[in-house]
Amino acid sequence: MEVQVLSRPFLKMTIFKKSLIYKIAGFFISLETKEILKRITETLEEIFNAERVSIFRKKEDRNYLEFYTFSRGEDELKKIKIELSKGIVGWVYKNNRPLIVNDVSKSKMFYKGVDELTGFKTNSILAFPLGLKKRRYGVVEIINKKDGKFKRKDLKICELISPFVAIALENAALFEKIEEMFFGMIRSFAKAVEAKDPYTSGHVERVENLSYLLAKKVGLKGNELKNAKIAGILHDIGKIGIPDEILKKPKKLTKEEYEIIKKHVLYAKEILEPISEMKDIIPAIYYHHERYDGKGYPEGKKGEEIPLLARIISIVDAFDAMASDRPYRKALSAKKNTKRVFKK
Template sequence: MLLNRNKEELYFEIALGEKGEKIKRYSLKVGEGIAGKVAETGIPIIENDVENNPFFTSKFDSLTSFKTKSLLCVPLVYQDEIIGVIEVINKKGKSKFSKNDLKLLQAIANQASIAIKNALLYQDLKNLFFDTIESLVSAIDAKDPYTHGHSKRVSEVAVMIAKEINNSESFLEKVKLAGLLHDIGKIGIDERILTKKDKLTQEEREIIKKHPTIGRRILEPIELLKDIIPGVEEHHERYDGSGYPKGLRGDRISLLGRIISVADVLDALTSDRPYRKGLEVELAVLEISKLSGIEFDPFIVSILNDLYKRGKLNCFGS
């Protein structure tokens, strides 16, 4: 169990055994039960008869229909900071938990504490990274009230689509970032063109078409973002090869590019513009479906249709 300092409670990060998944739904206040007492004091507890221990709480036994008879609990400590506890329950056979068991569990806890703290620090850095990207993108989108929030919505739809293809954390993070940063190249486009309410001239359209290439150039020096560049550069490519900037066709367009393309157009169609009101999501999905195999990958379009039928896109549209 790991310690949430803000809430002063322990939550189950890992729970193994027959009731493992069920027990992960619950939490424990610091000081509550044997695990809570260990988290509060930092002192390990061996208890071979829990019913006679004044700290024991039967709350989890009642919630899970499990019978706790004996347990061994030690704190997870990193540089004098208690970050959680590790607990083993009901020693097999007729023997009792011993001091040797305690030494073994403490040795495991010492190694686990280092690994867990490193993982938590890494997660904090990753959260900071994503928060920074979202703040940057929000600042860019805010230049035009009609595109405010566009990149974040595109990212959300793209991740929904991606989950139907590959639910791995690494892939979903790439899709999320590509969605957030797909229009980053608009930093290099004259703001008067981006926010122009009248019809664009042919020359102005050609200037705007440069933003995927500008986006690639912005991201190229950042090693951490190199894998998402195809999604940024190719989100205006078309399945029939008539898109830009490279005129790629079919599967030559990256999977990221094909996903972001559909998500981008869905949000564009369902968002209000100075010259028109956004479409209802049902009509937007229908419009995209009409262009399946022309502008968009039929496979990605089929996923979008399935998401709509399952009610997953209800939060989008006017």
């Protein structure tokens, strides 16, 4: 027979192998460092039946290791700096070899500093270097085996896993670098536009932070939270299209001038529209001058017709404007301000 169709969806491998390989695949399911560290530490705790896993990373231009750990049940990432020369971790990093210490109280190498900082009690350690080819990225420590001692055969699994941990963390670092570059860029541009408007010093930064906090408060998560930040940063970017003499006019604007100012939401839309990845951000910016009572611009949308992110930016934007001085009035107090924003 020349055609072979497998009767079951894929085939059977030994359960251990299959589950291990799927677990490793899970390291790559995200490009966010925090998410990856969480997955790796949890996976290794499970595989080795250990109480805790800590990951020590050495960044390229630093001469110390950065220490990451997750406490069970907590979502918080602890970050501590460790000197390269210290403790079992330092030895493993320096010698690029794994090490098992089944009773740390009998080991002179053991450095108590981390336990003192974290309040955790270390008994036994399996530590292995993270690397790929000639590059060394750091060290993984598997701590307190629950059932007996770490054994040499455990190191086989470590060897298998080590390059994957290293690459997963490196990729996340690369991803975060370009994401940081993106955020840095839009912040800088927003500030450059802000610099043209003499009344708004620091406004962009405040709107970014407050939009993020308010979005979190109303339950947004992950990408939506990121979008709230991006929209907060870029909400006034369209002012780049408003002539300087109107933007910088120290007196009250005429009706015609105000109509021109209103166009900044349209200009923002035009600037962002060619970027397909901005499609969820544009409505948040385009509609951030709509009002819940329908008296806003550009379309006079009402209530929940206005996209949620636009409502968030709108509240934060108004709040910050009222909390700032203007040539024709002083800033409102926080209390008065809050009242007025929520009356609006």
